Amino acid sequence: xxxxxxxxxAGFIGSNIVDELLxxxxxxxxxxxxxxxxxxxxxxxxxxxxxxxxxxxxxAAVDRAVGGVDFVLHQAALASVPRSIADPVSNxxxxxxxxxxxxxxxxxxxxxxxxxxxxxxxxxxxxxxxKVETMTPNPKSPxxxxxxxxxxxxxxxADLHGMTTVSLRYFNVFGPxxxxxxxxxxxxxxxxxxxLQGQAPTIFGDGEQSRDxxxxxxxVRANLLxxxxxxxxxxxxxxxxxxxxxxxxxxxxxxxxxxSGLAPRYEAPRAxxxxxxxxxxARIRRDLGFEPTIGFEAGIDxxxxxxxxxxxxxxx
Ligand code: NAD
Ligand code: UD1
Numbered sequence: 001x002x003x004x005x006x007x008x009x010a011g012f013i014g015s016n017i018v019d020e021l022l023x024x025x026x027x028x029x030x031x032x033x034x035x036x037x038x039x040x041x042x043x044x045x046x047x048x049x050x051x052x053x054x055x056x057x058x059x060a061a062v063d064r065a066v067g068g069v070d071f072v073l074h075q076a077a078l079a080s081v082p083r084s085i086a087d088p089v090s091n092x093x094x095x096x097x098x099x100x101x102x103x104x105x106x107x108x109x110x111x112x113x114x115x116x117x118x119x120x121x122x123x124x125x126x127x128x129x130x131k132v133e134t135m136t137p138n139p140k141s142p143x144x145x146x147x148x149x150x151x152x153x154x155x156x157x158a159d160l161h162g163m164t165t166v167s168l169r170y171f172n173v174f175g176p177x178x179x180x181x182x183x184x185x186x187x188x189x190x191x192x193x194x195x196l197q198g199q200a201p202t203i204f205g206d207g208e209q210s211r212d213x214x215x216x217x218x219x220v221r222a223n224l225l226x227x228x229x230x231x232x233x234x235x236x237x238x239x240x241x242x243x244x245x246x247x248x249x250x251x252x253x254x255x256x257x258x259x260s261g262l263a264p265r266y267e268a269p270r271a272x273x274x275x276x277x278x279x280x281x282a283r284i285r286r287d288l289g290f291e292p293t294i295g296f297e298a299g300i301d302x303x304x305x306x307x308x309x310x311x312x313x314x315x316x
Contacts, residue, residue, distance in 0.1 A: 003027040004227075005069040007056055007102060008076030009049070010037030012178040013117065013170075013219060015247045017073055018045050020220045031056065031065040032076065041177050055100030059105075066105035068101045069228045071148065074102050077147075080184035081272050084143035095146035096153075103157045103165075114154060115226045120171040120212070120240070120277050120290070122148040129244075130280040133169070133236050141272035154233030164233065166226040168219075171240035171279050175216030175299060176306035188213070188300075191251060192307045195260040205269035207248035211241040212278045215299030218292045225288040240279035241292040257304045 004021050008014040010028030021028045022045055029050040030042065037257065042049065055062030056076045066072060077095045078084065084091035094156065106114045124138030125130045139145045154165035172186065180189035194201040223238040245253075252265050284290040294302075 001025070001027045002071070003029065003069045005029045005031060005072045007031045007065070007072065007074045008037060010039060010040070010115075011040050011075060012175075013173060013216065014073075014075040014139065014217050015041035015177055016175070017075065017222050017223055018042065018049060020047055020224065024224075027236060029065060029069060031061065036078070036179065036182070038179075056101055057093050058259070059101050061171055062098075062101040063105045063108070063297050066102065066111060067109050067220075068242045069109070070112045072111055073104060073223055073227075074114060075117045077117065078134060079143075081141045081143045082145065082270065084141055085186040085272055088142040091142045091146050095143070096149045096218065099150035100153055103153055103163075107161050107163060108156060110310075111168065112313050113227055114297070115223055116150065116167045118151045118167040118169045118236070119144065119147040120169050120238070120279065121274065121279070122169060123153065125274050129276055130242065130278045133238060133283055140274060151236065155236070158234030161248040164231065165235070166229075166231065167234070167236045167303075168222055168226060168239045169236065169279075170219055171212035171214050171238065171277060173214050173216055173219050175303050176310075178216075179308070180264075187211075187247060187250060187316055188303065189307075191254050192258070192304060195254055195262060196307065197260040198260060198262070200262045201251065203247055203251065203264045203266050204273065205247075205299040206267065207251070207264070209273065210246045210248075210276045212242065212244050213250070213296055213299070214240045214292070215296070215302070216292040217294050217299075222284065222288065222290050225290055229288045231287055235287070237284040237288065238279040238281055238292070239284060240281055242279055243280040243296065243297060244276065245296055253300050254304065257300065288314055301310050
């Protein structure tokens, strides 16, 4: 049976990947230190996975977790632009050194493939849209620097050691289990929590900044395609829908469903914020046969429903 290690498997994206792997009958191991993830996210999976509570900064723990697996899906990271500005050192230790530890162990144990959760933030603020993988990256935050550095490590390890690594540049991902409670949470879960709890959400800037908002199911599928695709070397792919929505439109889409009657408050733009983000997804379509099957509106429907039903208790 094929064995997968999901680092960060207790997090939003990782736990959704774990569930899909189990649905497909795979053997799954998770490495997570529960810093931003929750055991609750693995509630249904816990007795069917091998759980290693450990830190990607700890070489021995990573070595133990990687030994004997076929594929590594490396999701563990501190995933926030503002958090990386507040604490750039931890950002670097977890997101760069942690990834290096994963690659060293993957090389040693000859795993078939490392799939790495990179980020659209590596592109920075270039005027040009859509963002294509051939563009020169221009990170604007410590988070983006770290995501790009780790991506380079993936490619260099592939070049030097004949490994296959696939870096998936996720554009803003949303959906069930995304944490709405942290000051570093992403915009959709923050807005949903505010609207459900009767608080006016804050929009940073004029709200006309835009994002290629990608429903989780698309991202899970891309990770599994990345394991199976007939590719070698160090690959980089955008994973998104190829459409963009402004933050004002995000607010309206949520309010239309939640009907709180609240209006947003506007504040100064956030430091390190990218103005517009939208992906060209031709490369992942061509090489991995990927199609985004769930678009923004259907994704928002499913997400609001999840927070209203199963997720209400997670709102904090
Ligand atoms: P998340 O915070 O829900 O998940 C991250 C997981 O990693 C958590 O379970 C956390 O406990 C774990 N983790 C953090 N530090 C760790 C450490 N030192 N050792 C072991 N485990 C650790 O975030 P997410 O949104 O699920 O993000 C998953 C990955 O996707 C990250 O690599 C992130 O950078 C990347 N990403 C996310 C988005 C997005 O929109 N959510 C976009 C681009 C890239
Ligand atoms: C960035 C990256 C993404 C990365 C993620 C990790 C880009 C284009 N995207 O997302 O790849 O993985 O960080 O966190 O760089 N906002 C509000 N009010 C709020 C919260 C956010 O107006 O309460 C705004 C932000 O200012 C931003 C937008 O909403 O303009 C999206 O913010 P967020 O969800 O935090 O994600 P990004 O920073 O875009």
